[in-house]
Amino acid sequence: MQVAAALGFNNEYAGTYFLYVTYWTCLLQAAYLLLAFVAVAKFPAHKPLYRTCWCLRNIVAPASCMVAGLYWSLIFPSNMTTDF
Amino acid sequence: MLLDLAVARYPLYLKHFWQPLLYVFLYVLFNGLYVAAGGTDSYGNHHIYEVLNYKPLGNSLILLALVLFVFLPLIFAGQLGWVRLFVRLSPGTLPDHPARPPTSHPHLRQLLAPAAARRQHAHLVACLIGIIYDPVVAGEEGAELANGGLGHRGGGRRGIGWRSEAVIEGREREGEKGAKGGWQAIHQHNGSGWCKKRTWACMQVELRGRHRKRRHTRGDVFDTWKERQGRALG
Numbered sequence: 001m002q003v004a005a006a007l008g009f010n011n012e013y014a015g016t017y018f019l020y021v022t023y024w025t026c027l028l029q030a031a032y033l034l035l036a037f038v039a040v041a042k043f044p045a046h047k048p049l050y051r052t053c054w055c056l057r058n059i060v061a062p063a064s065c066m067v068a069g070l071y072w073s074l075i076f077p078s079n080m081t082t083d084f
Numbered sequence: 085m086l087l088d089l090a091v092a093r094y095p096l097y098l099k100h101f102w103q104p105l106l107y108v109f110l111y112v113l114f115n116g117l118y119v120a121a122g123g124t125d126s127y128g129n130h131h132i133y134e135v136l137n138y139k140p141l142g143n144s145l146i147l148l149a150l151v152l153f154v155f156l157p158l159i160f161a162g163q164l165g166w167v168r169l170f171v172r173l174s175p176g177t178l179p180d181h182p183a184r185p186p187t188s189h190p191h192l193r194q195l196l197a198p199a200a201a202r203r204q205h206a207h208l209v210a211c212l213i214g215i216i217y218d219p220v221v222a223g224e225e226g227a228e229l230a231n232g233g234l235g236h237r238g239g240g241r242r243g244i245g246w247r248s249e250a251v252i253e254g255r256e257r258e259g260e261k262g263a264k265g266g267w268q269a270i271h272q273h274n275g276s277g278w279c280k281k282r283t284w285a286c287m288q289v290e291l292r293g294r295h296r297k298r299r300h301t302r303g304d305v306f307d308t309w310k311e312r313q314g315r316a317l318g
Contacts, residue, residue: 016126019118019126019132020132020133024111029085036092053094057088058094058104059103060085061088061104061163062104062156062159062160062163063107065163066155066156066159069155070151074133074135074147075133
């Protein structure tokens with residue numbers, strides 16, 4: 001989904017996908033989860049992979065919380081009404 | 085991510101704060117360059133985020149400073165506390181292995197010893213922020229840090245991790261009294277010098293099993309540092 005959106009299948013953000021820190025973090029998070037799964041399932045003793053996952057986790061964990069916090073506090077329009 | 089922080093074996097150290105900081109800084113740099121170059125967002129505006137439009141510049145800079153130096157550190161400290169909470173709740177199953185010295189080179193390590201001590205204090209402060217400070221675990225970490233870490237970083241067949249002081253000083257091969265941690269710890273524990281599965285995580289478990297046989301207190305930590313500094317000074 002992320003790759004499809006990055007390639008421009010989502011018309012709203014076509015060509016501007018990589019401008020937003022939300023999507024940077026989303027891609028990093030997907031990469032971390034994928035690498036962590038591979039590291040655990042296939043290469044449990046692969047030290048470079050372990051270190052890569054470790055580094056990605058160190059970045060993604062605070063960055064995802066930061067992005068969520070900043071979005072809901074600063075970006076999300078406070079005057080938006082929900083139309084059911 | 086909170087669940088992942090709780091269950092994953094990757095340790096989280098205060099000294100790794102530069103990694104998310106660098107990530108945010110890189111994005112801010114990209115954002116600034118993009119806007120300065122006349123780029124537009126998906127709606128044709130000359131900014132990416134309304135709150136970060138650099139008009140006026142001062143407001144955007146204040147916001148960035150708040151994010152980089154207040155909001156992000158708070159999140160990181162909270163996550164440190166979160167991880168330590170789960171380490172404390174389930175000892176022996178989650179990463180509680182010590183912070184390692186930045187280098188195994190003896191002269192450089194002597195130079196960096198005060199910095200390592202400061203990191204130790206910073207780590208204790210982070211624990212206090214998390215309101216889950218555990219003096220026993222913190223004491224063990226400090227003592228291991230002062231003793232030169234647990235294992236090797238020699239590579240090859242000698243394992244992964246950091247060399248102990250005894251190894252660096254050449255006392256390991258003779259089996260001189262005082263050689264502790266590192267190679268000998270692994271060797272004495274499983275008789276082969278290698279963690280059986282040869283994985284980082286497994287080695288940490290092995291080392292921790294060996295390490296738990298001797299307890300340290302905070303007094304030991306600072307005594308060790310004093311001894312160490314005394315040796316360094318001659």
